[in-house]
Amino acid sequence: MKTDILIVGSGCSGLYCALQLPRDKKITMITKADPESSDSYLAQGGICMLRDEDDYQSYVEDTLKAGHYENDRKSVDIMIRSSQDVIRDMISYGVRFAKGPDGALAFTREGAHSNKRILFHEDITGEEITSHLLARVKELPNVTILSYTTMIDIIEKDNECFGAVVRGQDGNLFTIEADYTVFACGGLGGLYRHSTNFRHLTGDSIAIALKHNIKLKNINYIQIHPTTFYSEKEEDRSFLISESVRGEGAKLYGKDMKRFTNELLPRDLLTEEIYKQMEKDGTKFVWEDLRPIPHDELVRHFPNIIKHCMEMGYDVTKECIPVVPAQHYFMGGINVNYESKTSMDRLYCVGEAACNGVHGRNRLASNSLLESLVFAKRAAGDMARNWSRESEDINSIVDLKQYKDKKLDERYHIMVEEAINKANGGRPIKVAYREIS
Numbered sequence: 553m554k555t556d557i558l559i560v561g562s563g564c565s566g567l568y569c570a571l572q573l574p575r576d577k578k579i580t581m582i583t584k585a586d587p588e589s590s591d592s593y594l595a596q597g598g599i600c601m602l603r604d605e606d607d608y609q610s611y612v613e614d615t616l617k618a619g620h621y622e623n624d625r626k627s628v629d630i631m632i633r634s635s636q637d638v639i640r641d642m643i644s645y646g647v648r649f650a651k652g653p654d655g656a657l658a659f660t661r662e663g664a665h666s667n668k669r670i671l672f673h674e675d676i677t678g679e680e681i682t683s684h685l686l687a688r689v690k691e692l693p694n695v696t697i698l699s700y701t702t703m704i705d706i707i708e709k710d711n712e713c714f715g716a717v718v719r720g721q722d723g724n725l726f727t728i729e730a731d732y733t734v735f736a737c738g739g740l741g742g743l744y745r746h747s748t749n750f751r752h753l754t755g756d757s758i759a760i761a762l763k764h765n766i767k768l769k770n771i772n773y774i775q776i777h778p779t780t781f782y783s784e785k786e787e788d789r790s791f792l793i794s795e796s797v798r799g800e801g802a803k804l805y806g807k808d809m810k811r812f813t814n815e816l817l818p819r820d821l822l823t824e825e826i827y828k829q830m831e832k833d834g835t836k837f838v839w840e841d842l843r844p845i846p847h848d849e850l851v852r853h854f855p856n857i858i859k860h861c862m863e864m865g866y867d868v869t870k871e872c873i874p875v876v877p878a879q880h881y882f883m884g885g886i887n888v889n890y891e892s893k894t895s896m897d898r899l900y901c902v903g904e905a906a907c908n909g910v911h912g913r914n915r916l917a918s919n920s921l922l923e924s925l926v927f928a929k930r931a932a933g934d935m936a937r938n939w940s941r942e943s944e945d946i947n948s949i950v951d952l953k954q955y956k957d958k959k960l961d962e963r964y965h966i967m968v969e970e971a972i973n974k975a976n977g978g979r980p981i982k983v984a985y986r987e988i989s
């Protein structure tokens with residue numbers, strides 16, 4: 553198969569990139585599952601936007617502070633300065649953000665934000681954004697989406713990328729030749745026993761990058777979300793109790809039902825506090841109390857969380873719920889420049905799989921949808937501006953027989969796990985006292 557641009561992944565970054573590319577280019581998008589099964593659909597809390605110039609310094613400072621000042625300051629500036637433009641695009645695609653009684657956009661707050669600067673749509677902001685992006689992409693005659701089609705390698709010669717080797721829905725292997733390839737493969741929570749991510753997000757692009765010596769950055773910077781619903785069941789995916797719940801007033805208690813911390817600490821610090829409390833109490837969870845949130849606000853803002861807890865046997869309007877930290881987000885990834893270009897020619901990387909340094913060591917809540925969108929648009933702009941074609945006989949590069957190995961996926965997982973542990977000084981990253989995988 554031949555295409556102009558191959559986009560691997562149908563989350564918000566891949567979809568927005570497709571929408572921003574020139575209409576005269578043939579674009580092929582592939583996705584490992586159905587197009588709706590991406591973490592972008594799961595985002596609850598919201599998406600940040602610079603409200604006005606008065607908030608600029610404080611927004612920068614909150615982002616840097618959460619990231620332990622290891623952030624790339626230019627990336628942070630680009631993200632914040634581009635936020636209004638991206639939100640305008642979202643609204644033009646039909647995305648509905650919550651509004652106040654005066655009809656103006658409403659803003660909420662999450663942990664480690666010193667101001668209210670987060671736009672939201674109930675507690676399903678990601679679904680609202682991504683479903684509209686997907687609908688707009690489906691209207692484009694130049695874009696084809698192939699579901700259940702998995703990238704298992706790239707086609708590479710002399711540090712130049714000419715597309716990918718993929719496994720189709722029927723298990724058959726084939727190549728997709730492309731002038732440009734964009735990794736938009738999301739995070740790697742699927743490697744962890746407890747994660748809020750979809751199980752099929754296993755850091756495939758990281759494994760492929762390791763195989764081809766594509767530069768990586770900070771791959772041991774993995775965010776653990778402090779509050780996911782605790783269940784004894786071996787659940788497929790940990791259900792997130794959004795940070796904005798705490799932003800609106802929810803409290804955390806130890807087994808004595810007393811507060812033990814500041815609920816609005818950055819995620820990594822709060823996670824540590826929760827682990828400490830669990831150890832002290834000898835418990836597998838702590839309690840979260842949503843009742844301090846005014847009832848109207850609770851019902852209006854968090855219907856999805858209320859419903860999930862009810863299904864798990866807890867009425868949040870009457871009782872506390874058990875919560876525990878789980879793997880949530882990947883700050884590191886494939887090293888990219890400000891235009892989302894990787895160290896390999898003709899290869900870009902956007903969204904959670906990429907590391908442009910915005911998040912530093914720890915992500916500030918609601919910065920990731922924004923970062924994914926801002927840098928996906930920049931990738932599209934860069935490709936359009938610098939378009940070039942180079943013909944290559946890919947048959948001389950690819951031998952499909954080598955991919956028949958049934959253990960390929962497993963080998964990729966081990967490669968990523970080992971690389972993360974190595975980057976972490978040989979120490980496995982634990983989640984709720986369980987090691988990776």
Ligand SMILES: Cc1cc2nc3c(=O)[nH]c(=O)nc-3n(C[C@H](O)[C@H](O)[C@H](O)COP(=O)(O)OP(=O)(O)OC[C@H]3O[C@@H](n4cnc5c(N)ncnc54)[C@H](O)[C@@H]3O)c2cc1C
Pocket residue numbers: 560561562563564565566582583584585587589590591592593594595596597598599600677678701702703704736737738739748749750752753754756757792880881902903904905917918919920921922924
């Ligand atoms: C529960 C939850 C709540 C969140 N809440 C928020 C929030 O409130 N605000 C915020 O800013 N961020 C939030 N995030 C983070 C945010 O949703 C993600 O960082 C962002 O959506 C990532 O988008 P993406 O396009 O990079 O990847 P994703 O949306 O994860 O999409 C990845 C895509 O890549 C495909 N893929 C992966 N590997 C392959 C392969 N080998 N071949 C083919 N396709 C492949 C997948 O099928 C999928 O389509 C949340 C995340 C979770 C899990």
